[in-house]
Amino acid sequence: MSSEGAPGPLRILLVEDDPDDFILVRDALRELGDQRLVLDWVEDADEAIAAMASGHHDVCLLDYRLGAITGLELMRQARRRGARLPVILLTGQSDTEVDRQAQEAGAADFVVKAQMTPVLLERSIRYSVQHARTLEALRRSRASFRELIERLPDGVCVIHGTSITYVNPALFTLLGCASPNELLGLEVQELAARFLHEEDREQVLREFEAPLEGGGQEPFREVRLVRASGESIPAELARFPVVFEGQPCTMYIARDLTERKRMQSQLVLSDRMASLGMVAGMIAHDINNPLAYVLANLHILEGDVLPRLSVTASEREELQALVADAQLGAARAREIVQQFRIFSRGDKEPRRQILEVHQVIESALRMAGNEIRYRARLVRDYGDPVRVEAREVELGQVLLNLLVNAAQAIPEGDAERHEIRVVTRQRGEEAVIEVRDTGVGIPADRIERVFEPFFTTKPSGIGTGLGLPICRSIIQSLGGRLELESVVGRGSILRIVLPAVAPPSIVALPQPARELPSSPSRRGRILIVDDEPLVSQAIRRSLQREHEVVVLTSAREAHARLTGGEQFDVILCDIMMPEMSGIDLYEELARVGPALSERMVFLTGGAFTPRAREFLGQIKNPCLEKPFNPRDLQELVRTLLAEDAASRA
Numbered sequence: 001m002s003s004e005g006a007p008g009p010l011r012i013l014l015v016e017d018d019p020d021d022f023i024l025v026r027d028a029l030r031e032l033g034d035q036r037l038v039l040d041w042v043e044d045a046d047e048a049i050a051a052m053a054s055g056h057h058d059v060c061l062l063d064y065r066l067g068a069i070t071g072l073e074l075m076r077q078a079r080r081r082g083a084r085l086p087v088i089l090l091t092g093q094s095d096t097e098v099d100r101q102a103q104e105a106g107a108a109d110f111v112v113k114a115q116m117t118p119v120l121l122e123r124s125i126r127y128s129v130q131h132a133r134t135l136e137a138l139r140r141s142r143a144s145f146r147e148l149i150e151r152l153p154d155g156v157c158v159i160h161g162t163s164i165t166y167v168n169p170a171l172f173t174l175l176g177c178a179s180p181n182e183l184l185g186l187e188v189q190e191l192a193a194r195f196l197h198e199e200d201r202e203q204v205l206r207e208f209e210a211p212l213e214g215g216g217q218e219p220f221r222e223v224r225l226v227r228a229s230g231e232s233i234p235a236e237l238a239r240f241p242v243v244f245e246g247q248p249c250t251m252y253i254a255r256d257l258t259e260r261k262r263m264q265s266q267l268v269l270s271d272r273m274a275s276l277g278m279v280a281g282m283i284a285h286d287i288n289n290p291l292a293y294v295l296a297n298l299h300i301l302e303g304d305v306l307p308r309l310s311v312t313a314s315e316r317e318e319l320q321a322l323v324a325d326a327q328l329g330a331a332r333a334r335e336i337v338q339q340f341r342i343f344s345r346g347d348k349e350p351r352r353q354i355l356e357v358h359q360v361i362e363s364a365l366r367m368a369g370n371e372i373r374y375r376a377r378l379v380r381d382y383g384d385p386v387r388v389e390a391r392e393v394e395l396g397q398v399l400l401n402l403l404v405n406a407a408q409a410i411p412e413g414d415a416e417r418h419e420i421r422v423v424t425r426q427r428g429e430e431a432v433i434e435v436r437d438t439g440v441g442i443p444a445d446r447i448e449r450v451f452e453p454f455f456t457t458k459p460s461g462i463g464t465g466l467g468l469p470i471c472r473s474i475i476q477s478l479g480g481r482l483e484l485e486s487v488v489g490r491g492s493i494l495r496i497v498l499p500a501v502a503p504p505s506i507v508a509l510p511q512p513a514r515e516l517p518s519s520p521s522r523r524g525r526i527l528i529v530d531d532e533p534l535v536s537q538a539i540r541r542s543l544q545r546e547h548e549v550v551v552l553t554s555a556r557e558a559h560a561r562l563t564g565g566e567q568f569d570v571i572l573c574d575i576m577m578p579e580m581s582g583i584d585l586y587e588e589l590a591r592v593g594p595a596l597s598e599r600m601v602f603l604t605g606g607a608f609t610p611r612a613r614e615f616l617g618q619i620k621n622p623c624l625e626k627p628f629n630p631r632d633l634q635e636l637v638r639t640l641l642a643e644d645a646a647s648r649a
């Protein structure tokens with residue numbers, strides 16, 4: 001016997017009711033001289049079946065005649081009991097019919113006792129054992145392969161000829177079927193008709209009928225599958241040839257792309273929002289600078305110039321009205337620019353904060369106003385003030401999306417007949433915000449689907465199908481829920497429910513301010529550093545009556561004069577400037593003279609870069625956002641000078 005394989009003993013089970021034949025087999029095995037061969041002899045049929053099914057033997061030598069039962073019948077019974085060992089049938093004479101029956105019953109070999117020699121017996125045992133081991137390895141490989149595809153997260157479909165012979169759980173779940181029986185046995189044409197989008201069906205069927213080039217795998221191609229519910233889902237499909245259950249077949253793998261598409265779209269949306277945020281910040285900065293000197297000059301015109309003009313009372317009243325209208329327009333422009341913060345902050349907004357819901361709604365309404373104005377009347381149905389904990393940019397994004405959706409659900413041209421109503425109330429420990437519209441409504445069978453990624457009821461090119469899924473995700477991340485009620489022809493209600501934040505039970509009294517000298521504020525020396533000359537001049541006009549004011553348009557020049565020993569009580573410095581920014585100036589002054597950097601007050605038209613946002617979040621210096629009220633600036637300078645005087649006293 002060859003020494004290949006495991007070095008352990010080879011256990012042979014002999015099922016034989018004739019002692020002489022037992023001796024014949026025993027002596028033949030002894031003559032081989034292989035000590036690894038261990039022979040166990042069983043005469044009784046029941047014992048033989050138990051021994052064959054026990055798994056303790058590597059091969060069985062089975063006599064064809066065993067009294068009332070044949071060896072073939074005994075082998076069948078042992079197989080039914082789970083016996084897997086190879087069986088060599090021993091018979092007294094050569095018989096073609098018995099040989100055929102033995103093969104059909106699964107015998108590994110057929111040996112005639114009269115022709116049996118030690119060499120013949122050894123070869124038969126060796127080939128049978130090796131063949132059985134090969135078959136067992138193949139069986140295990142098939143079982144492992146089957147288990148593998150059963151556990152795959154991707155859908156797998158095996159086609160033999162043109163008929164479906166196997167589907168894994170992932171596929172029938174992906175297609176919205178209750179069991180594989182809904183798919184097994186279907187013809188490819190029927191499967192494609194039911195579960196492939198009509199625009200992809202013809203191409204996939206054409207590729208199925210074409211042979212695979214080189215017999216290899218096709219690359220994945222993107223298609224749209226249609227679930228049993230009618231929902232369309234993006235997927236990748238690939239096919240390749242396999243041998244399945246011993247038959248040449250074609251295997252398809254279907255990979256659900258819904259989550260990947262959702263993530264890609266969110267990344268694209270985030271990238272767009274980041275770009276929009278950068279642009280919004282730049283626009284806000286560029287508008288805030290001229291607004292700053294317009295408002296400042298209007299303030300000076302109202303407070304300093306008009307009182308000194310020699311005009312009649314009616315002319316003075318007219319001039320004051322003109323100035324007031326200009327101030328109102330500039331203030332309106334300032335409010336509009338401030339709405340850009342919902343974009344310019346973006347994901348950089350650091351953490352959740354306590355928000356007054358009505359303020360966030362008003363901000364979103366101002367941005368959606370143009371969309372609403374020509375479609376419906378806007379009705380504010382506010383309850384008592386409600387507070388929630390959220391990021392303003394996120395809650396504002398959700399409200400803006402719901403308001404725009406409500407407007408787009410209403411056709412243009414009949415604004416008097418339609419309304420969009422915004423309702424707020426507190427219900428127990430919950431804050432409820434509702435956006436109600438009198439638009440076209442949504443069919444009942446589509447209400448849940450509107451929260452599925454890429455599903456949209458809007459015309460092609462208007463909606464991405466991601467707005468409401470993202471809104472729901474944001475609200476759920478805040479510990480709330482987004483609900484929808486809708487009736488076709490009557491309109492929809494989108495309801496945000498968030499945990500309400502209770503108002504403080506004790507109103508904290510403000511800390512008593514440090515007592516400042518009661519004498520009038522001293523005259524200070526003020527340095528203004530701003531690259532916009534008109535802004536600098538407007539600030540100078542606001543302060544020059546009470547202080548000595550020096551104006552510079554370059555941070556580098558300011559750095560040279562300050563480090564050269566020139567003294568200033570307060571340094572009013574813009575953040576965003578070319579060549580050297582206000583941040584750079586602060587850092588340089590902090591390095592050479594911390595007392596100088598502590599005197600800086602920052603003026604910003606919009607911190608739209610990450611560095612500027614981070615810087616303003618870290619420093620303790622005062623900061624004024626352009627456009628500011630000149631009175632606020634004057635009061636701030638007086639306070640800083642008074643505090644400086646008090647610290648020296």
